Amino acid sequence: MALTPxxxxxxxxxxxxxDPAGIGPEIIGKAWAVREAQGLSPFFAIxxxxxxxTVWRGPIARIGAPDEAxxxxxxxxxxxxxxxxxxxxxxxxxxxxARCALHALEMGIGLVKSGAASALVTGPVGKTQLYGIGFTxxxxxxxxxxxxxxxxxxxVMMLAGPSLRVIPVTVHLPLRDVPDALSxxxxxxxxxxxxxxxxxxxxxxxxxxxxxxxxPHAGESGNLGREEIDIILPAIESLRAEGLDISxxxxxxxxxxxxxxxxxxxxxxxxxxxxxxxxKTLHFDxxxxxxxxxxxxxxxxxxxxAFGIAGRNIASPxxxxxxxxxxxxxxxxxxxxxxxACG
Numbered sequence: 013m014a015l016t017p018x019x020x021x022x023x024x025x026x027x028x029x030x031d032p033a034g035i036g037p038e039i040i041g042k043a044w045a046v047r048e049a050q051g052l053s054p055f056f057a058i059x060x061x062x063x064x065x066t067v068w069r070g071p072i073a074r075i076g077a078p079d080e081a082x083x084x085x086x087x088x089x090x091x092x093x094x095x096x097x098x099x100x101x102x103x104x105x106x107x108x109x110a111r112c113a114l115h116a117l118e119m120g121i122g123l124v125k126s127g128a129a130s131a132l133v134t135g136p137v138g139k140t141q142l143y144g145i146g147f148t149x150x151x152x153x154x155x156x157x158x159x160x161x162x163x164x165x166x167x168v169m170m171l172a173g174p175s176l177r178v179i180p181v182t183v184h185l186p187l188r189d190v191p192d193a194l195s196x197x198x199x200x201x202x203x204x205x206x207x208x209x210x211x212x213x214x215x216x217x218x219x220x221x222x223x224x225x226x227x228p229h230a231g232e233s234g235n236l237g238r239e240e241i242d243i244i245l246p247a248i249e250s251l252r253a254e255g256l257d258i259s260x261x262x263x264x265x266x267x268x269x270x271x272x273x274x275x276x277x278x279x280x281x282x283x284x285x286x287x288x289x290x291x292k293t294l295h296f297d298x299x300x301x302x303x304x305x306x307x308x309x310x311x312x313x314x315x316x317x318a319f320g321i322a323g324r325n326i327a328s329p330x331x332x333x334x335x336x337x338x339x340x341x342x343x344x345x346x347x348x349x350x351x352x353a354c355g
Contacts, residue, residue: 030135102323173295209304
């Protein structure tokens with residue numbers, strides 16, 4: 013059952029450029045250029061406007077506050093200016109650019125937390141450059157969670173496209189470490205955050221979840237591994253006993269075909285590539301990374317900085333457009349959300 017979204021006017025969405033030497037500035041500019049055709053609500057960029065004008069020839073309007081964005085959005089891309097020292101050269105990431113990206117991220121989080129912006133869309137960053145300025149988090153997701161007072165364990169990464177949503181239970185781990193990292197408690201925690209996130213952000217009051225097995229053929233009754241018997245199935249059974257609509261474990265190779273995808277709202281996968289390979293195969297140019305479990309709405313294009321093509325005017329804005337659209341949808345769903353309906 014889907015909850016009814018509000019039609020109230022939202023504050024504008026905030027979109028950080030990410031690393032100014034990557035493709036973030038280009039795809040944000042291109043997203044604005046098709047705003048009418050794509051039906052996008054007003055958004056504003058946070059970053060250095062020079063990074064945008066270097067790679068995109070459209071009109072840019074510097075603004076001093078988010079509430080100025082809607083008035084200029086029809087004629088120019090609003091940009092909340094972040095001064096960055098040094099040169100900005102597409103494809104050549106520098107320490108100054110990473111510092112600018114981090115400051116923009118900090119500002120974006122603050123604006124959404126304060127209600128000045130309705131949601132946060134984050135452009136891709138270069139982790140190597142961020143680590144060079146003292147950044148200690150695995151990625152933007154963990155940084156945003158900390159700034160929102162949420163433990164990283166309760167900030168769940170969901171990758172989504174038009175016909176598939178997936179959640180990696182373990183994320184950036186070597187494959188050999190995945191079995192030891194899995195536990196009943198971890199699967200339960202990911203499933204509960206996912207169910208509540210689907211309700212809060214998409215209005216799905218009773219989400220249907222499925223769980224992939226770890227081993228080929230979901231372990232084949234223990235002949236190909238016991239993780240399904242000892243860990244995954246007990247987690248599923250305990251969640252089902254609490255009223256969650258969840259089933260599995262299913263053989264991973266049979267979980268993502270078209271007719272199967274119609275039977276669930278999200279699939280929990282045991283490791284990174286098990287989740288991302290089907291998502292990127294189906295929706296490479298429109299995949300969105302959404303963080304569930306936060307008090308704010310945060311989305312991001314499901315791709316990196318692509319320094320190798322930055323400045324060549326060939327980057328597709330599809331994932332950025334999808335991230336903006338999903339952020340708006342989630343922000344509207346939260347406007348009239350009855351929190352008690354989401355557990």
